[in-house]
Amino acid sequence: MKKKINIEQATKIVTQAISDVLKGKAVISEDMQLIGGKSLLDSMNLVEVCLLLEDLADEHGFEFDWASEAAMSRSRSMFRSVSTLAKEFSNQSEV
Amino acid sequence: MIIVTGASRGLGKAITERLTEKGEKVVGLARSVNGLSIEAIECDVGNYASVKNASREVKQLKQPVKAFINAAGVASMNMAVTTDESTVQKLIQTNLVGTIYCCQLFAPIMLRQKHGIFINFSTIAVALALKGESVYAASKAGVESFSRTFAREMADFNVRVNCIAPGPIQTDLLKGITDTQIKKITSQQVIPKQFQKSDVCDLVELLIDERASSLSGQVLNIGGV
Numbered sequence: 001m002k003k004k005i006n007i008e009q010a011t012k013i014v015t016q017a018i019s020d021v022l023k024g025k026a027v028i029s030e031d032m033q034l035i036g037g038k039s040l041l042d043s044m045n046l047v048e049v050c051l052l053l054e055d056l057a058d059e060h061g062f063e064f065d066w067a068s069e070a071a072m073s074r075s076r077s078m079f080r081s082v083s084t085l086a087k088e089f090s091n092q093s094e095v
Numbered sequence: 096m097i098i099v100t101g102a103s104r105g106l107g108k109a110i111t112e113r114l115t116e117k118g119e120k121v122v123g124l125a126r127s128v129n130g131l132s133i134e135a136i137e138c139d140v141g142n143y144a145s146v147k148n149a150s151r152e153v154k155q156l157k158q159p160v161k162a163f164i165n166a167a168g169v170a171s172m173n174m175a176v177t178t179d180e181s182t183v184q185k186l187i188q189t190n191l192v193g194t195i196y197c198c199q200l201f202a203p204i205m206l207r208q209k210h211g212i213f214i215n216f217s218t219i220a221v222a223l224a225l226k227g228e229s230v231y232a233a234s235k236a237g238v239e240s241f242s243r244t245f246a247r248e249m250a251d252f253n254v255r256v257n258c259i260a261p262g263p264i265q266t267d268l269l270k271g272i273t274d275t276q277i278k279k280i281t282s283q284q285v286i287p288k289q290f291q292k293s294d295v296c297d298l299v300e301l302l303i304d305e306r307a308s309s310l311s312g313q314v315l316n317i318g319g320v
Contacts (some may be wrong), residue, residue, distance in 0.1 A: 037277055051206055055207075067200075
């Protein structure tokens with residue numbers, strides 16, 4: 001199955017979304033934690049990132065489901081880091 | 096537009112009719128949309144996939160959602176020890192889980208708008224601990240607690256969440272309840288009388304109005320407790 005968004009594109013999209021939400025006030029790296037004590041995002045920021053990604057996915061013709069069981073399971077959470085979120089975003093773009 | 100679950104009967108239907116009369120565009124969610132005179136989407140609130148599909152359809156309408164009213168609900172007047180397993184499941188699934196699913200899945204529309212109102216429904220049976228309504232009251236106590244906390248989660252996005260807790264209102268949910276039983280309940284209210292669907296509609300209108308913008312995380316018991 002082909003992915004509409006490859007992992008490099010997904011990483012760029014996710015990084016840009018986080019930067020937009022943080023209003024450019026932080027340097028975003030792939031291993032940046034998105035949840036937990038060391039995260040620069042509070043819960044409201046995280047929701048804003050998810051909404052942005054949902055809209056971007058819509059523009060690319062697929063649905064980004066951030067409330068899925070995989071997202072919610074702590075051990076497999078897509079929100080562990082920028083790279084895990086980008087991977088999930090790319091995976092969900094599969095057609 | 097305003098979305099109302101349980102739009103095909105009871106309080107949901109009355110609220111839908113009132114808001115439509117007031118010139119609001121109302122989209123109803125109901126398990127059966129046959130015979131509904133408004134735009135309606137088939138939806139079983141207790142089923143996550145069904146609510147998810149309904150939220151997708153609403154999103155496709157590309158119109159702002161002013162308010163979401165969780166009026167869908169079921170009741171059972173039985174002591175806990177005589178309530179069968181499937182009724183327990185149905186009460187919790189429809190009343191509590193259904194309300195949570197709807198709030199979860201329709202909230203993103205309002206979060207984007209940075210504006211919105213959720214109105215959820217509890218029952219006076221929670222505050223009055225009415226004998227014979229223990230499981231029903233449990234499902235609605237969950238709605239109250241969820242609503243109060245959800246309101247805090249939504250406040251930063253300018254989304255208000257409130258709960259209306261009616262007493263015995265004349266709908267199908269009161270089938271089989273005698274006037275004596277109704278009076279026994281209403282006598283425990285601050286205002287000891289049976290209120291009508293129109294009173295519930297009045298409160299819904301009030302909570303949707305911008306003049307209620309200071310109210311969130313509240314449970315409003317009709318008749319008072």
